[in-house]
Amino acid sequence: DADVTQTPRNRITKTGKRIMLECSQTKGHDRMYWYRQDPGLGLRLIYYSFDVKDINKGEISDGYSVSRQAQAKFSLSLESAIPNQTALYFCATSVGQGAVGYTFGSGTRLTVV
């Protein structure tokens, strides 16, 4: 089945380290998103991309960067991880028309110690 795959599933890293979270999809969707989920705060948008040449900041982009290497790949980087970036990170994809057809990955649980 077409899907959205996130790697790694879990990661523990030290403060100050650079870390990359990867997302790949076989849905054929143009749009890809990175969200972080925190208890009591819900899902907040970090970055999104409507196609390979289009990258946009979300509401909480500080401390993060992204790369859209291909239609199917959208990576999220933490250049210098800090403890308050400990969260569950979700990648999602959607079709071009409307927000219908959002598909989420299984998430990456990141812990920064």
Add this chain to the structure above:
Amino acid sequence: AQRVTQPEKLLSVFKGAPVELKCNYSYSGSPELFWYVQYSRQRLQLLLRHISRESIKGFTADLNKGETSFHLKKPFAQEEDSAMYYCALSGLKGDKLIFGTGTRLQVFP
């Protein structure tokens, strides 16, 4: 400003009781509203969207533009409904999804 508000962090009911998960929104224009569900250790799944006006797993939600609300309802809760529920909106042009903070529904036997 675009915002989705879910006032309840936790809602606990007994099996068979009615459930209403509240969602209010603010948006300058005509948004599209959604409910997403996240069962324990699973990814988010679309539960329903207001445009389709369908009922999924016994849940319904009606968009009230006057009250800017999109409350999720089910007449008789089941234990398997226990999950995290997120209300979300997007613009009709297919802009990004904006989520509420979520409500955890616990259904006791």
